[in-house]
Amino acid sequence: MDQDYQQFSVQVLKKTGIDLSLYKEGQMKRRLATLYEKRGFDSFQEYFKEMNSSTLLLNEFLDRITINVTEFFRNAQRWSVLENKILPRLIAENKPLKIWSAASSTGEEPYTLAMILSNYLPGSQFSILATDIDNLAIQRAREGVYQERSLSEVPVGMKKKYFQQDGSLYRISPEIKRLVTFKQHNLLAEPFDYPFDLIICRNVLIYFTEEAKTLLYRKFSESLRPGGSLFVGSTEQIFTPREYNLEIEDTFFYKRLC
Ligand SMILES: C[S@@+](CC[C@H](N)C(=O)[O-])C[C@H]1O[C@@H](n2cnc3c(N)ncnc32)[C@H](O)[C@@H]1O
Structure with missing residues (x-):
């Protein structure tokens, strides 16, 4: 790490609690350099x-x-594997289900899950915790108002049932909103809760260093109950799941072994 950036990382950690040294350096440095250059x-x-x-x-x-880029039913095929294969097993094994959407951005991911689960279980039979490091994203998630483009993968029936259209905006229904609890949480600095039946953590690990990823896979695995499932993003396969006491259940789904 060059000295200028290294010192900056230390200062940022002190000021914000965010450890830049755990994010991929080249990518992060470029993103930030463009920003400071723009500011002169x-x-x-x-x-x-x-x-x-x-x-x-x-x-x-x-x-x-x-x-914060995200959308409802991001990579729709994976959500259908969740709905048709993973959730039926989890529901059969344990209730109420305890679920965590980690790095949930503006809420599309946990709300997608709440809409799917509502078809199978009453709200009293599951809880969804949704966390992100970014307070502004959490605020927007709590508001639950979205542009049409983030709904492009939402099935028509669900769009009708769970959204209220307001001009070009779509408001998520109070019945779905009520099913998700949002909280600020830094994956790289704070303890994880336990035991979850399902953890969804997608499209954030790609920004982290290999060491940070290794640490997080271990922590996610330890936060699952045995038999619980970890759902990762479409570029985030775990190549050696057994190292983390996990096995592949389907592409991008890992089951905790014991
Ligand atoms: C690209 S979004 C992914 C949103 C959603 N999971 C999805 O796949 O559509 C990445 C999110 O990770 C969050 N994030 C970045 N670093 C984080 C950290 N250390 N702890 C928790 N969240 C973090 C960002 O604030 C952002 O909302």
């Missing part, structure tokens, strides 16, 4: 000095490192 700074040090006293710059920085 020449180094990470200069940038931090200003950021330290400017809420605007700090928020802009936080927004840049948390990539």
Whole structure:
């Protein structure tokens, strides 16, 4: 790590609790360098000095490192595996189901799950915790108002049943909203709850270093009950699941062994 960026990482960790050294360096450095250059700074040090006293710059920085892109039923085929193969097994084995959507961004992922589960179980038979490091994303998730483009994969029946259209915006129904509890949580710094039947963590591990990923796979596995399932993103296969006491149940789904 070059000295300018390394020092910046230490300062950011002190100020925000976010450990940049656990995010892939090349990618993160490029993202941040474009941002500070746009603001007219020449180094990470200069940038931090200003950021330290400017809420605007700090928020802009936080927004840049948390990539919030998401949508309902992202990679729809995987959700159908969840619905038709993984959930029936989990429901048969244990109730009420305890579920965690980790790095849930603006809520599309946990709400997708709540809509699917509502077809099979009453709300009293499952709980969904949704967490993200980004407070603004959590606020937007709690509001539950979305642009049409993030609903493009939502089946027509569900769109009718669970959304209220308001001009070009779509408001998630209170009955689905009520099924998800949102909380701020930093995956790289805070303890995990236990025991979950299902953990969904998709499209965030790609931004982390190999060491951070290894640590997180271990922690996710330990947070599942034996037989519980980990659902990862479509570029995030675990190549040696047994190292983490996991086995492949389907593509991108891993079951805790014992
Ligand atoms: C690309 S979104 C993924 C959203 C959703 N899981 C999906 O697959 O559609 C990545 C999310 O990870 C969150 N994130 C980044 N670093 C994190 C960390 N250390 N702890 C928790 N969330 C983090 C970001 O704030 C962002 O909302």
